[in-house]
Amino acid sequence: MTEMIRKSLRDSKTARWIALGVVAFTMLTGYYLTDVIAPLKGLLEGKLGWDSSDFGFFNSAYGWFNVFLLMLIIGGIILDKMGVRFTGLMAAVVMVSGTALKYWAVSTTSLDGQMWHILWFDVKAQVFMAALGFAIFAVGIEVAGITVSKIIVKWFKGKELALAMGLEMATARLGTALALSTSVPIARAFGMIDVSRPILVCLIMLCIGLISYIVYCFMDKKLEESENLLDEPASDEEAFKIMDIFKIITNKGWWYIAILCVLFYSAVFPFLKYASDLMVNKFGVSESLAGSIPAMLPFGTILLTPFFGSLYDRRGKGATIMIIGSLLLILVHALFSIPFLNNWMFSIVLIMVLGVGFSLVPSAMWPSVPKIIPENQLGTAYALIFWVQNWGLMGVPALIGWVLEKYCITGQVVRDGLTVNTYNYTLPMMIFTGFGVLALIFAILLKAEDKKKGYGLELPNISK
Numbered sequence: 001m002t003e004m005i006r007k008s009l010r011d012s013k014t015a016r017w018i019a020l021g022v023v024a025f026t027m028l029t030g031y032y033l034t035d036v037i038a039p040l041k042g043l044l045e046g047k048l049g050w051d052s053s054d055f056g057f058f059n060s061a062y063g064w065f066n067v068f069l070l071m072l073i074i075g076g077i078i079l080d081k082m083g084v085r086f087t088g089l090m091a092a093v094v095m096v097s098g099t100a101l102k103y104w105a106v107s108t109t110s111l112d113g114q115m116w117h118i119l120w121f122d123v124k125a126q127v128f129m130a131a132l133g134f135a136i137f138a139v140g141i142e143v144a145g146i147t148v149s150k151i152i153v154k155w156f157k158g159k160e161l162a163l164a165m166g167l168e169m170a171t172a173r174l175g176t177a178l179a180l181s182t183s184v185p186i187a188r189a190f191g192m193i194d195v196s197r198p199i200l201v202c203l204i205m206l207c208i209g210l211i212s213y214i215v216y217c218f219m220d221k222k223l224e225e226s227e228n229l230l231d232e233p234a235s236d237e238e239a240f241k242i243m244d245i246f247k248i249i250t251n252k253g254w255w256y257i258a259i260l261c262v263l264f265y266s267a268v269f270p271f272l273k274y275a276s277d278l279m280v281n282k283f284g285v286s287e288s289l290a291g292s293i294p295a296m297l298p299f300g301t302i303l304l305t306p307f308f309g310s311l312y313d314r315r316g317k318g319a320t321i322m323i324i325g326s327l328l329l330i331l332v333h334a335l336f337s338i339p340f341l342n343n344w345m346f347s348i349v350l351i352m353v354l355g356v357g358f359s360l361v362p363s364a365m366w367p368s369v370p371k372i373i374p375e376n377q378l379g380t381a382y383a384l385i386f387w388v389q390n391w392g393l394m395g396v397p398a399l400i401g402w403v404l405e406k407y408c409i410t411g412q413v414v415r416d417g418l419t420v421n422t423y424n425y426t427l428p429m430m431i432f433t434g435f436g437v438l439a440l441i442f443a444i445l446l447k448a449e450d451k452k453k454g455y456g457l458e459l460p461n462i463s464k
Helices: 002-011 015-035 038-048 052-068 071-082 086-107 125-156 161-187 197-226 245-247 252-266 269-281 293-313 318-336 344-372 375-407 426-453
Strands: 115-118 121-124 409-415 416-421
Touching: 002 015, 015 038, 015 086, 015 125, 015 161, 015 197, 015 245, 038 052, 038 245, 038 344, 038 416, 052 071, 052 121, 052 125, 052 252, 052 269, 052 318, 052 426, 071 086, 071 125, 086 125, 086 197, 086 245, 115 245, 121 125, 125 161, 125 197, 125 375, 161 197, 161 269, 161 293, 161 375, 197 318, 245 252, 245 375, 252 318, 252 375, 252 426, 269 293, 269 344, 269 375, 269 416, 269 426, 293 318, 293 344, 318 344, 344 375, 375 426, 409 426
Parallel strands: none
Antiparallel strands: 115 121, 409 416
């Protein structure tokens, strides 16, 4: 009877899938904020006087604290030391705080016309404060991401692990899709353009997401009670130690996953920041509809990521899945870079293919980490991967914004009474293609390392 009680909550399908749904909703609210500004690039130029460099600077803020202050790594250590309840609540509160600052910066008129000298460069005060809010939010969403990854391993290891991770990612991508497709309509609602309005919607959603995570905390406590772990600290052999960081970063397989991650996501998430503007400038799509086409990418992943995750659970072939996904990434960005392929129907096809690639790699990459890293080091291992990834999420948007401003302006046009620049996106798309090529190389190296070390990346996740 004791054994049944100890295992009852984890072994209950209903309980573990409800737990997944609750934390996945919190991540959905976070990802909505992450991409809500992306479709507003033209409106920010026309209404607030931002240029492409300002837009790139703002998006680069995502990695400021995570990269330079090592907040992600610190968050991973806190996760392994303090557990998922404390760390997740802390992350959710940070997300709400950063979003509140970002909303104030974009909505206030008190910063109008001000230029601030920060370190060695000048920046618009409004852009800097909005970026600061985004940087604070980014600490929360990234720490929440590693926390949810560890939560899923906690509930699903030896069960439907890749499927669960796929469903969580699909739910988060739903937040991205909603942001891309609803941001401009919300900004234009009620007969006037207000670029701060979508951020206010995000702030309300994140408060609901915080409440959702509080609900999960009660479930997590019941899980630990059911396993008689609540008052039993891990043994010395199981507890995380700072020296474990050295063990992680000297693991070649971990490095291949980390570098594949930063290259792959650098070719997807920064692309989504500029995809709506690409649709307007290259494919002639109206600004009000431009976000709807890139929104098809995350909508497609909602079905495909869980499907490929379930395939990995049952059949294996994780490393092979990552190679195929990288190949699709190269194909899509290479075709986007060809100037004369400018029919909007063609852009929809490419976005759908990219959605397949974007489903393949994450569905296999994240469930592969527990096969390489011991569970007591997982929080820090995921945090270190996210830290490496944040170098790309910080640097690539700034790089693309600078390239657009420096080399790609082709003229100006008036849209909705606002004068904005027009751009040629050939060079940025070639840069994204290069990231795809490098991602393919490291996916191949990972498969070779798996064959050498026997991690089991090509084996199913579900224990027989």
